[in-house]
Structures are given as structure tokens and as C-alpha cells.
Amino acid sequence: MTASGKTDFDHIFRAYDIRGIFGKDLTEEVATKIGAAFATFLEGKTVVVGRDVRISGEQLRDALVSGLISRCNVTDVGVVPTPLLYFAANRLQKDAGIMVTASHNPPQWNGFKAFRGQKGSIYGKDMETIRDYAKGIDPKKLGEPRGKTVCHEGIIREYQDFVQSKIRLERKLNVVADTANGTCGLVAPAIFERLGCDILTLNKKPDGTFPAHLPVPKAETLGELMNEVVRHKADFGVGYDGDGDRAVFIDEKGNLIPGDLTLLIFAKDILQKHRGGKVVYELSCSMAVEEYVKKLGGIPIVERVGHTFIMDKMIGEKALLGGEKSSHFYFADVYGMDDGVFASLKLAEILSKSDEKLSEMVASLPQYPSVYEKNFECPDNLKFVVIEKLRSQFKEYGLKTLNIDGVKLIEEDGWVILRASNTEPVVRISAEARTEEKLKQLYDFAVKELNKAMKGD
Structure with a gap:
């Protein structure tokens, strides 16, 4: 929610899901707008919906569905793990699925994960399109629903x-x-x-x-x-x-x-x-x-x-x-x-x-010394800018990098990666090397360069 009381859709829409604090970022009205936006995006196709056990789940599910049925037919499978929603979409031959969940976030959070049946996830540019649709929707002007809702019991069995x-x-x-x-x-x-x-x-x-x-x-x-x-x-x-x-x-x-x-x-x-x-x-x-x-x-x-x-x-x-x-x-x-x-x-x-x-x-498995996902706080509006700075800096140093997600510095006997979280205001560092000495060298270098980039040096 912005200072003016309006929903900050840019904040709750992430790279591959939607997440926010219920009652603050994510309200029933916002969920209705998101449901109607998905309905527009899906062009009236069939959707299966499920939710996890969060206290706000039922309210958000109902609000989401009220937006979805503006154009889509909805099948509700109830409280299920997220993988069961993928299973349900395939078993029941539905075009898409939306799960009401915030996964591992604290209880006051909730959100939505969406996918297109066997055609894969909805993310990136598609999420941006849905976000833009949601911004322009007035729930009071949705009119009579063109879709309907049915419940499917027994998907767990x-x-x-x-x-x-x-x-x-x-x-x-x-x-x-x-x-x-x-x-x-x-x-x-x-x-x-x-x-x-x-x-x-x-x-x-x-x-x-x-x-x-x-x-x-x-x-x-x-x-x-x-x-x-x-x-x-x-x-x-x-x-x-x-x-x-x-x-x-x-x-x-x-x-x-x-x-x-x-x-x-x-x-x-x-x-x-x-x-x-x-x-x-x-x-x-x-x-x-x-x-x-x-x-x-x-x-x-x-x-x-x-x-x-x-x-x-x-x-x-x-x-x-x-x-x-x-x-x-x-x-x-x-x-x-x-x-x-x-x-x-x-x-x-x-x-x-x-x-x-x-x-x-x-x-019996091959194993090397490593550091996994050390978190460094970095505001959402800066974290990707910081990664771009690091990418440019490493290129200037003449280092070998892989840039498909964050920036990964690769050396013959080890590597270190710095990447911005898609769900939290942090930059994460992971590293691995064939020796403890090399691991420390790579990790310390990454921390030093990250601190410089965050300070604007």
C-alpha cells in the first residue's frame, strides 16, 4: 500500500508470483482485481484453484474467484499442497491453475502462484501484463459473471x-x-x-x-x-x-x-x-x-x-x-x-x-567446501541495480562470468554467485571451491565488491 492508500501492484507482483501482507498489501479487493486480470489474460479459459492453510486463504480464494468468474469457469479443489494443484490441472484437463499461497513466508503473508497447465509457469513479461491489467480494473464494473464455480472433492485421494x-x-x-x-x-x-x-x-x-x-x-x-x-x-x-x-x-x-x-x-x-x-x-x-x-x-x-x-x-x-x-x-x-x-x-x-x-x-558423493546463500539486505528498488553494477565491474576486471541469473564468477577451481532474491529485499551470495583457502578468497572478494556496489563506490 502506498502513502496515498492505493495498492502498490509493482510491490506485490514479483518475478514469478504475487506476495504481500494480508490486510496491508493484499486485500480482498486487490485479490478480486487480480482474479479479473488473470481472467482477461487467460481469455476466458478454464482454471483450477486451490489454497494452503493460511488464515487469510479462504477470504482471498473467494475474492480471487469472484474476479476470475468474470470470464472463466473455475474448479475449486480446496486446501491442498501446491503440487496437487499442478496434478489437478493435468488430471482434470484445465487450462490454468492459481494457488493461494505464500509458500514459506510468515503467517501474515499470502499470495498467488499461477501456471498454464502443461505449458509451464506464468512469470516475467506475462506477470507484468497481468499486473497492468489489475491496475485498471474496477471490481464494481465487472458486471454479471460469465463463468461459474464448481467444487471438486477427492483430489487428495x-x-x-x-x-x-x-x-x-x-x-x-x-x-x-x-x-x-x-x-x-x-x-x-x-x-x-x-x-x-x-x-x-x-x-x-x-x-x-x-x-x-x-x-x-x-x-x-x-x-x-x-x-x-x-x-x-x-x-x-x-x-x-x-x-x-x-x-x-x-x-x-x-x-x-x-x-x-x-x-x-x-x-x-x-x-x-x-x-x-x-x-x-x-x-x-x-x-x-x-x-x-x-x-x-x-x-x-x-x-x-x-x-x-x-x-x-x-x-x-x-x-x-x-x-x-x-x-x-x-x-x-x-x-x-x-x-x-x-x-x-x-x-x-x-x-x-x-x-x-x-x-x-x-x-560416497563428491563434495567440495561451500557457502550457501548468505543474505545481505538490499532494498527491492536497488537490488537489481546493484547486480548490474557488479556485472559491469567484473567485466571491467576481465573475469569469466555467467549472467543468466545474477552474476556468477567462474574460476578453474571454484565459483561465487551474487544474485538478487525475487521474493525478498536481499542479495544472496553462494560460493564453492576445491579448497577451503580458495573458498574464502572467492567469498571475501564477493562481499567486498557487493559492499562497494551498494555504497555506490
Whole structure:
């Protein structure tokens, strides 16, 4: 909201989603305008809508739909993880989907993610077009709706049946899951039980206030999960985020596994069956990903960070697998979407067929010293300008860079990347090298150059 009380659409529309604080940036009136803008953009096609467990979700869903039905027919599938909305769009043959969610943000936030069925995500220039439509919409002048709304119950059971048909466990496993009071508590525990696993579920009850911890799976929020995995002698643990598109894994010793190493476990399993298959990864993943995928006979494809870019690349390249350092995992088996529940079931399948423990699988993978996503505060209106300054400066220095997302400085024995977050007012630095000494050199250089650029030096 601007000082004059008007909605700042430029603030809430991000590169590949819409997010804001409910009642401040994002109101029911704003949601109606956004719904009508999407309806205009989609030219009256069919849309499936779902929401996560946030307190404001029902109000925003109703307001969004009131705008959508100005031109579109809408199918509401209720409270579901985001991957189930992708599943529903494909299963129910809908042209597009819109999820009411703010993913891992704090409870007062909410927002919208949108996609076009199997044609990929809605982002970039398309989001700018929708934003501009929304600015010009007066909800009082929408007239009589040309579309209608129907509810589709049972999509969770349909999804459970679908993914269960794709998983085969060869032995019973002991699993601990933390569903973070989010949507995965409605889905994951039942599938594990149907597959014959013993599962202990922490923070299972859906609660949009997220009383246990923020709905983001990371070391700071998964302490209880780590302890329970060890205490119950579990084969592994899994922590999901609030809307179910991420899964962070814990080995039997209580150690958190970085997302790019988990990706290599999935890659080994898939490429043993499909030599020559394509694996998509993002540019902050370890250089071990490219090396290991090639060693396994696969084709590694690098892409910029973000689920929209990875998912679109998965579809466009007909890739078998995709992954991010942040533990988003994408599978051709489930329409190329990032699905935390399916990822956890797939890991269970891999473990059930092996005599190795999860910690032993991880220990056998190539690993290098690294720093992952150190955040440096930088205002939204400056962060991309700062990245452009750094890009120009590195070019002036004569350094080798990759510029598909932020600026990545590449040297023979390491790399460092600086990129502006698409969802927060920060610039992030990640780095990796073959030695600790080289890692420190690259990271310190990046911090020094970032501080200079932010000061305008």
C-alpha cells in the first residue's frame, strides 16, 4: 500500500508470483482485481484453484474467484499442497491453475502462484501484463459473471492413488516427517502408511498460524525433527515447507542433507535406468552435480534459480529430473513439477532397495567446501541495480562470468554467485571451491565488491 492508500501492484507482483501482507498489501479487493486480470489474460479459459492453510486463504480464494468468474469457469479443489494443484490441472484437463499461497513466508503473508497447465509457469513479461491489467480494473464494473464455480472433492485421494502406483518399496522403513502445520499433513502420512512404513508425523495438524515454527525447512526450524529421527532410530526424516513443494532430508544420524547432494542420489537412481537422460539443476548447485551426472551417463542442464524456470526447462527439454540447492525436486513422473511429497516417497523407494544407510549414500558423493546463500539486505528498488553494477565491474576486471541469473564468477577451481532474491529485499551470495583457502578468497572478494556496489563506490 502506498502513502496515498492505493495498492502498490509493482510491490506485490514479483518475478514469478504475487506476495504481500494480508490486510496491508493484499486485500480482498486487490485479490478480486487480480482474479479479473488473470481472467482477461487467460481469455476466458478454464482454471483450477486451490489454497494452503493460511488464515487469510479462504477470504482471498473467494475474492480471487469472484474476479476470475468474470470470464472463466473455475474448479475449486480446496486446501491442498501446491503440487496437487499442478496434478489437478493435468488430471482434470484445465487450462490454468492459481494457488493461494505464500509458500514459506510468515503467517501474515499470502499470495498467488499461477501456471498454464502443461505449458509451464506464468512469470516475467506475462506477470507484468497481468499486473497492468489489475491496475485498471474496477471490481464494481465487472458486471454479471460469465463463468461459474464448481467444487471438486477427492483430489487428495486421487493424487495418493496416482503416486502410490509409481512407488515400490522392497522393505518396511521407519520415517519421521515434519509437516510444519502445513498442507502436507493432509497427504504424506497416509501414503507412507499405505506403503507399509512406520511414520511419526510432527506438527501434523494444519494451522495457518504455524505455531511450531515458520513453514520453511532448514536447520534452524528442523531441530525437533533431527532429534526424533535419532531417538526413533528412523531410516530418514523429511521436513516439508508450508505448501509442499520442498522436502529437506535428514539422515539416520540427524544430519541435514544439502539439496544438491540429495539431487545426486535421485540422479544416480534415475540414470541407472535411463542412461542419457537429462537432469536440470540451478547455477548455485555444486559443481559436483555436472561432474557426477556426466559420470553417470546423463546430460546436465544448468538453469537460473526458481521453480518456474526449472519446471519450464524440465518440460521443454523433456528432462527426467530437476533440482535446486534449496531442496525443490522435479520429476517427469509427476508432470515435471516440484513435489516434496513425491520426493520423500522416491527417497524411501531408493533406500528400501539398498543395503546402504542414507548417511553412507551421502558420504560416497563428491563434495567440495561451500557457502550457501548468505543474505545481505538490499532494498527491492536497488537490488537489481546493484547486480548490474557488479556485472559491469567484473567485466571491467576481465573475469569469466555467467549472467543468466545474477552474476556468477567462474574460476578453474571454484565459483561465487551474487544474485538478487525475487521474493525478498536481499542479495544472496553462494560460493564453492576445491579448497577451503580458495573458498574464502572467492567469498571475501564477493562481499567486498557487493559492499562497494551498494555504497555506490
